[in-house]
Amino acid sequence: MCALMLNKSYFIETFKKLAAMAEENRDHLSKLDSDIGDGDHGINLTIGFREVEKQLPQLSESVTDIAELMKKVGMILLSKVGGASGPLYGSFFMKMATHIIGKQEVTFKEFCQMYQDGVEAVQMRGKAELNDKTMLDALIPGLAILKDYQEGDDPINTLENCVNEMKLGSDKTIPLMAKKGRALRLGERAVGHRDPGSESAWMIMNVFLQQLKTIS
Amino acid sequence: MCALMLNKSYFIETFKKLAAMAEENRDHLSKLDSDIGDGDHGINLTIGFREVEKQLPQLSESVTDIAELMKKVGMILLSKVGGASGPLYGSFFMKMATHIIGKQEVTFKEFCQMYQDGVEAVQMRGKAELNDKTMLDALIPGLAILKDYQEGDDPINTLENCVNEMKLGSDKTIPLMAKKGRALRLGERAVGHRDPGSESAWMIMNVFLQQLKTIS
Amino acid sequence: MKKLINNPSDIVNEMIDGLIASSPTLLERVADSQIVIRKNLGIDKVAIISGGGSGHEPAHAGFVGQGMLTAAVCGQVFTSPTPDQIFNAIKTADSGQGVFLVIKNYSGDIMNFEMAKDMAEMEGIKVDSCIVDDDIAVENSTYTQGKRGVAGTILVHKILGAASEQGASLTEIKQLSEKIIPNIKTIGVAFSGATVPEVGKPGFVLADDEIEYGVGIHGEPGYRREKLQSSKFLAQELISKLKATFPFQENDQYAVLINGLGATPLMEQYVFTNDVLRQLKTEKLNVVFTKVGNYMTAIDMAGVSLTLMKIVDDEWLKNLNYPVTTLAW
């Protein structure tokens, strides 16, 4: 069995499915955001991923490598979404390009690095920490798994573990009413409610996982 | 059987009961007013008659005759109620004094004249006509009965007829959507709804009737 | 009923106290009254007094100030003030040049203001008045009697107030009022009823997807109930009514007032403004003045009214733009 390689069309197909996923979960994510925020998280994501989908045909022609694709998608999110998720998911995808400049395909190990670069960008951009009741509460536990990935481990297994850890991380945002950061600002009514960004984060990585299954 | 005379205390007792009547029918009259107006007719009347009741003990001492009592009560309504019913019922009671200046008691014939003077005042003040969907639609039919009163007729019977005619007149306001005056201004939604002022008008005269029964 | 109040029967009194306390340099309350009056009365100017039931805030007290109203007489909620109150306002506001009363066309307002006028004239004060009847909702071509006075009243205040500020006499103000009022027409659409605090429940209830055209500012019945429509459609409906009444002529100058009835956010009012102004452009009218916001409300009613004023005389426009010192214009 030859080493699994993720090419441009893996990412392009993933973005198509991300658009569908956002559409499907629009109300669910907005509902979560109503409970503790301003009720627009699902709307924000669909605005962004609809635009990504719209530009995908043209992008898939024009971009020369995966890094450029990730940057362009990040830019679209950044300049179309606004709110918190715009710059966060924008940076997430944009910074995924950091270590893969010029590549037409990436190994799963490189994919793990892409994820790490993305998560670090979110952390830098938003200056939040674990237990602040943000998407980082899903992203960081997922990162732990992908960092442990060794050449030879099963990519699907690994990514499945990652998504599961992210889900668990998202679950942990439910009781959170931290004494600092964003969770503090949310106040008591937030206790008992899941953070919407932590939910969308694992859902996004889950789409990467499902697409991975189709090509393996 | 000697001729029935209505003295100061008849009127004072009537005003007391009017206050109770207004209180009891506050919500009912306001509800009627909601349907075609601004929903405050019951409130306006209670504001007025509460104040009358409050001042009655002092008034019953100070006024020298029935005319003065009627004027004072009218003035209270005029200066406490506002809206349409303030000047209308205010004028109604004030002008009842016209032909009975100096009297300590009045015959039922004189009472009929008092009513006529009151109704004419309402007509002058409000410049409305029959079928404009106002209190006049009750007041005017009642007036026809009291104008017909002859020495020797039974006062209670007559006043009962008067109140019944007023009720009928009020009923007739229900289908009204006239092509002029107030009814026009009320528009189509008013059709099928009773005019609140026509309801309070017969209710007021009914209190005079009930009080008359207690003394006959 | 969920209202930010104390005792419903104290609401007007407390509201006036709050208003005065928040504008101590601009306004004061005439002692033992519900009259809000300018702190520095114009000397040798005709006083302009308006008023009526409360519940239409910022009308009328919000328009008291230099260049607009001299005083506002505040009745109970949706109830005309009493003659003695109005008379008190006339006496206090008069600077010797006479007093002009702006009355809205409601039985109660007319009767109470006219009684006050009689009282003032008996004391030798010159008083004149106008009756604003801008609501075309329940008008038909044959009978123009009985129209209600609504948001257009604000434009009357502004134009007459500016005239007074510029030294117009009582007679001139009366004449001006007679010229402008027939050129001001309003029509509204309600999305919900209004809750009079003392009543505790809405005067009428509309279904979740229902609106009513032509409702009055006290919740008086309008001319039709219908399913909720888009802002574009509503603009069209209201403009078509106004068009027929004026009627429109190409290139005529118009002032536009879009008035929120209380609970409709400014965001929606501007969306509606956009539709109105576009459609008036299509009608080839020349809109020379636009104002948007809550000016003549109906407590917590949701909805808007659209007022058009045909500007026949450029002086009217100058008066609309004349500087003013009020809380709410």
Add this chain to the structure above:
Amino acid sequence: MKKLINNPSDIVNEMIDGLIASSPTLLERVADSQIVIRKNLGIDKVAIISGGGSGHEPAHAGFVGQGMLTAAVCGQVFTSPTPDQIFNAIKTADSGQGVFLVIKNYSGDIMNFEMAKDMAEMEGIKVDSCIVDDDIAVENSTYTQGKRGVAGTILVHKILGAASEQGASLTEIKQLSEKIIPNIKTIGVAFSGATVPEVGKPGFVLADDEIEYGVGIHGEPGYRREKLQSSKFLAQELISKLKATFPFQENDQYAVLINGLGATPLMEQYVFTNDVLRQLKTEKLNVVFTKVGNYMTAIDMAGVSLTLMKIVDDEWLKNLNYPVTTLAW
């Protein structure tokens, strides 16, 4: 959802069109953007830019004009505008004296504004900014991080705008902002949730007799739900929180802003004002400035917020009273 709109996703665009069309001499829209900018830019003055999600009307575009904001960047409803929009506003507004950004303390606003700032600085434009975090609802004594920016932002606009109009430099404006913001504190109470048009139902629902203290201007959770209380009681609750946070000292000078959240009538706001000002008098504070009305709304939320600003420097009060030409101040 019963709203006076067309397509929910067009609401911000159409609102801006309506706003501009109704104020053609005062405002214009930067081409292909959601930026509202003053028609006549101050020459050689520091530009003050604010913005954020829409749904807070009249904030922020209603405060664009001489003496206040140079431009407002309007995001989608309750969503911060994107960096490219903000960058565009900075470039267009800059007159060479630099640009000052007033940012409210939300992750989204901060991130987007700071990215725009970076972009502008790369093009050599001097940019500085402040973060307004006046909402004390979810503050506790140990951790002051994470407070939201709410109605107090309006006072920041006003004071900084007046400073810019009087010729203050970018550095001076930055310093002024650092002095005033810690002295501005706000707390609110909601009577209902807000309905984001694209969502179609309220963000949260309160029972008929229920209120929530400390709700944010996007419907973010507050600190307690409780049975409906009288205006007096609510004033007391909010003042007691503010009192503890400042803390109050006798004879200190304060400015007061009572801000309606959208659906609460002015009548109720004045009743509440009356209770607030009375109680502040009892606290022996010296209230030198009061403003009442809908300034920073949360779409159609019912409720109010109370902002107190301790006036440490008389210049601040002068700036609050400095003449201004905007739609909404």
